[in-house]
Amino acid sequence: xxxxxxKYFIFLGQLLxxxxxxxxxxxxxxxxxxxIGIGSLFLVALVSTFMGAVTTVQTAYNMVSDxxxxxxxxxxxxxMIVLELAPTIIAVIFAGKVGSSxxxxxxxxxxxxxxxxxxxxxxxxxSYLVLPKVVAALLMYPLLVIIAGICGMMGGxxxxxxxxxxxxxxxxxxxxxSYNPFTVEFALIKSFVFAFLVSSISSYKGYNTQGGALxxxxxxxxxxxxxxxxxxxxxxxxxxxxLAK
Numbered sequence: 425x426x427x428x429x430x431k432y433f434i435f436l437g438q439l440l441x442x443x444x445x446x447x448x449x450x451x452x453x454x455x456x457x458x459x460i461g462i463g464s465l466f467l468v469a470l471v472s473t474f475m476g477a478v479t480t481v482q483t484a485y486n487m488v489s490d491x492x493x494x495x496x497x498x499x500x501x502x503x504m505i506v507l508e509l510a511p512t513i514i515a516v517i518f519a520g521k522v523g524s525s526x527x528x529x530x531x532x533x534x535x536x537x538x539x540x541x542x543x544x545x546x547x548x549x550x551s552y553l554v555l556p557k558v559v560a561a562l563l564m565y566p567l568l569v570i571i572a573g574i575c576g577m578m579g580g581x582x583x584x585x586x587x588x589x590x591x592x593x594x595x596x597x598x599x600x601x602s603y604n605p606f607t608v609e610f611a612l613i614k615s616f617v618f619a620f621l622v623s624s625i626s627s628y629k630g631y632n633t634q635g636g637a638l639x640x641x642x643x644x645x646x647x648x649x650x651x652x653x654x655x656x657x658x659x660x661x662x663x664x665x666x667l668a669k
Contacts, residue, residue: 435628439555442548449556456560460522464568467521468514472572475509476501476579484589494590498580498598503607505576511611512659514572515618518565519651523626526557527647530630531640539631554627558620565619566612573611610666617658622651 443449483500530553533539542549577599584590590598629647633639 431632432625432628435550435631436624438548438550439558441551443551443555444547448552449559452552452556453559453563456556457564459525460557460560461564461567464518464521464564465571467517468568468572469575471517472505472510472514472575473579475513476505476576476581477583479504479509479576480580480584480589481587484584493594495594495598495601497584497590498595499601501580502577502599502603505573505580506607506611508659510572510576511569511614511618512655514569515565515615515622515655516652518568518618519622519626519648519655522561523622523647523651524644526623526626527630527633528640528644530554530627531633531643534631534633535636535640550631554624554631557627558623561619561623562616565622566615569611569615610662613666614659614662617662618655621654621658625651625654 479501480497483497487497530539533553539549539553542552581592581595584595585592626647629643629650630640633643
């Protein structure tokens with residue numbers, strides 16, 4: 425375990441040495457941004473919308489006291505989505521979709537000796553192949569989290585108002601009531617950390633694939649598993665550091 429962590433940090437150190445020109449990285453990063461952002465947009469919007477709807481229904485179900493105003497439902501939905509559901513649950517989906525794709529792509533390049541060919545030409549393959557993926561994830565994942573937050577609140581609004589659980593005015597009032605801007609900042613901080621962890625760990629697993637096609641699948645599975653574990657650990661540590669009193 426310690427040896428693997430050490431190899432991972434050495435891998436990260438290779439990202440910033442013997443780099444190519446800015447123009448080269450710019451094109452590669454734009455291509456990765458399209459694949460990461462546009463390719464994940466529909467799934468993120470769909471999942472977050474239903475997360476907001478389910479959170480609204482379940483919160484209303486658990487409000488058993490008539491003395492609690494209805495707008496509290498929207499407050500709970502807002503805090504749940506912004507603080508946890510949007511950044512963390514979407515990170516798990518991000519690891520399953522984007523992380524596995526990164527690992528399998530790099531793993532295929534490794535077993536077909538394309539990475540070896542780059543090394544023979546004197547190119548730092550880690551920086552050339554992995555750095556654009558990490559930068560693209562850092563750029564696009566926070567935007568996906570913002571979209572997830574908006575879609576989640578809209579899903580809660582539709583579920584609450586269409587079923588008569590809460591009136592539109594109460595829902596909007598609840599979203600605005602006792603709003604703390606730091607919750608959004610905290611969600612964005614988590615999104616940057618999660619994006620880095622998922623992209624770098626998945627790339628590391630894929631880059632170090634050894635064997636054949638079967639091992640590519642194993643590396644892809646390990647990338648998702650390790651990324652999810654890292655995200656959950658980082659989620660707890662960030663909450664303890666930034667939210668604990």
